[in-house]
Amino acid sequence: MKKEQRLLIVTFSLPALLLYIYFFLSPVGEVMYYSFFEWDAVSSKTFVFLENFKVLISDPVFYRSLLNTLHLLAFLILLMIPLALLLAYLLYTEVRAFKFLRTVFFIPVIISSVATALMFQFIYENYFGILNTFLRSIGLGDYTRVWLSDPATVMSAVSLPLVWSHLGLIMIILLAGLQGVSTEVLEAAEMDGANEFQRLIRVIIPMISGVISLCLVLAVTTAFKQFDFILILTQGGPLHRSEVTGSYMYNQGFGMMNYGYGSAIAVSIMVIAVVVSVAVQKALNKAER
Amino acid sequence: MxxxxxxxxxxxxxxxxxxxxxxxxxxxxxxxxSFKNNREIFRSPFALPERLSFENYIRAWESANMHAYFWNSILVSTASVILTLAIASMVSYVIARFTFRGNFWLWGMFVIGLAIPMQSLLLPTFLKMNSLGLRDHLLSLIIVSGVFALPKSVFVLAGFMRTIPAVLEEAAIVDGCSYWRMFYKIILPLSMPGIATLAILDFIGAWNEYVYASVLISSDHLRTLPIGLANFRGEFSSEYGLICAGITITMIPVVLVYVFFQEQIVKGLVSGSVKG
Missing domain, CATH: 1.20.5 (Single alpha-helices involved in coiled-coils or other helix-helix interfaces)
Known part of the structure; x- marks a missing residue:
């Protein structure tokens, strides 16, 4: 190898490599290291080895946060994906105002989660909020409630903005998948007298199963990544009823200054995320073969 | 029928x-x-505003300090996009166009980052920025957004640069062209579609980043739009018209970016998530 080439490889790699190692890979090691300590960031660290993890596996709030994360996932899989598929299919069957509709569906994807959270706060607001005002105006005033403080409704209330803000992306991906389906197959199905719904269920869905499994992967990673809506809308309350793994880590670390315990939660999030994405990827590869 | x-x-x-x-x-x-006052909102939440008053916008922009948040967001988003793309395009060039020992490991090291959820690094990053004296400094946000966008950017750019035919470079070598010149005369211009798409997506990502900004920034004049807006609820919690104006101000830039670049954004997001 020529000297000039070697010099270029080194000088071109170093800036990205050094910043990446120092600010990304080393925090991965640091969070694991901190998880072995009891530490409030002010006094000195006490080495407790796996004690934080022992506490974690018998911590009911941690289980509640895992369960709530699965609740988010259920909304994404059972509500968002079918709805996105239906909208993508309808857009695919040639509509007027295609671009306008696509824009309206997609805008929620790119707006800040803070803006989305505040908009949904206006929907849920007790006195003048959109939902309660609407219920009162159609004579269902008895059904109004304080959606974000009621333990029975809070998880659904924080799941809906998540569905709304990710639906556009899933729809665009499914639409791209649909546009790859050959029209000949569809024409053949139409000749055989299949109606629109039969075509969707029997012909189209099996043909884009690869893209649908990709959307399932995205739903899983989205559910496990999510916590800014919850941080803004409820802070995990009332009484941890809307706590998810991310918000629990945040509250332990920055709220209660339990840096060691917060780090142990962060490590478990990391492990779960890696294990789940590898498992889903494996299942996906298997399904494709 | x-x-x-x-x-x-x-x-x-x-x-x-x-x-x-x-x-x-x-x-x-x-x-x-955003054009109403509290009295109008309480009395008839669904009605149109009584008159076109820009008072909420003026107050949000000036006394609620949104003009400062706005420029901080512009600065952080632009600087972090430039940082990411400058260093990512260089290392991607090395990964895509040179064969050497460790090439695969270099690529793999960046790609493994795609699997790590960004939020799990919140505590160590906070402590690191604190010990570097960068807490409550916009540079910390530029570094966080810039560095955390590296895995995706290297993955996409290295993939893009691999598809450029080698013929052009071979001809350039015969002409005695240096590798550096080859990079910015041939590879960079040909990678522009990929770089532009990444720039738009990384910009939107940095513009909307909330969690890291909320723990790293404490001074009011250094807030970015998402934290500034989130803090509206504390400081102006009962001024609903003002909050509506704040939401509108935060949304307008990204909606404009989308309207201008929608084909690129749609294509980029689809191919990014299909590959990633």
Whole structure:
């Protein structure tokens, strides 16, 4: 190898490599290291080895946060994906105002989660909020409630903005998948007298199963990544009823200054995320073969 | 046959516009609210504003300090995009166009980052920025957004640069062209579609980043738009018109970016998530 080439490889790699190692890979090691300590960031660290993890596996709030994360996932899989598929299919069957509709569906994807959270706060607001005002105006005033403080409704209330803000992306991906389906197959199905719904269920869905499994992967990673809506809308309350793994880590670390315990939660999030994405990827590869 | 397609057509447009209508109604409600005062909002939440008053916007922009948040967001987003793309395009060039020992490991090291959820590094990053004296400094946000966007950017750019035919470089070598010149005369211009798409997506990502900004920044004059807006609820918690104006101000830039670059954004997001 020529000297000039070697010099270029080194000088071109170093800036990205050094910043990446120092600010990304080393925090991965640091969070694991901190998880072995009891530490409030002010006094000195006490080495407790796996004690934080022992506490974690018998911590009911941690289980509640895992369960709530699965609740988010259920909304994404059972509500968002079918709805996105239906909208993508309808857009695919040639509509007027295609671009306008696509824009309206997609805008929620790119707006800040803070803006989305505040908009949904206006929907849920007790006195003048959109939902309660609407219920009162159609004579269902008895059904109004304080959606974000009621333990029975809070998880659904924080799941809906998540569905709304990710639906556009899933729809665009499914639409791209649909546009790859050959029209000949569809024409053949139409000749055989299949109606629109039969075509969707029997012909189209099996043909884009690869893209649908990709959307399932995205739903899983989205559910496990999510916590800014919850941080803004409820802070995990009332009484941890809307706590998810991310918000629990945040509250332990920055709220209660339990840096060691917060780090142990962060490590478990990391492990779960890696294990789940590898498992889903494996299942996906298997399904494709 | 005719009848059935008429039914389907009605159901189709009905459903599409029902869902679109819900979103449009929400946007319209916020937009109308931004011209109202509290009395109007309480009395008739669904009514149009009584008069076109920009008072909420003026107050949000000036006394609620949104002008400072706005420029901080512009600075952080632009600087972090430039940082990411400058260093990512260099290392991607090395990964895509040179064969050497460790090439695969170099690529793999960046790609493994795709699997790590960004939020799990919140605590160590906070402590690191604190010990570097960068807490409550915009540079910390530029580094966080810039570095955390590296895995995706290297993955996409190295993939893009691999598809550039080698013929051009071979000819350039014969002409005695240096590797550095080859990079910015041949590879960079040919990678522009990929770089532009990444720039737009990374910009939107940095513009909307909330969690890291909320723990790293404490001074009011250094806040970015998302934290500034989130803090509206504390400081102006009962001034609903003002909050609506703040939401509108935060949304307008990304909506404009989308309207101008929608084909690129749609294509980039689809191919990014299909590959990633």
């Amino acid at each position: 005719k009848n059935r397609s008429l039914v389907f057509g009605t159901a189709k447009y009905g459903f599409l516009w029902l869902y679109a209508g819900l979103s449009l109604f929400l946007f319209a409600w916020i937009f109308a609210g």
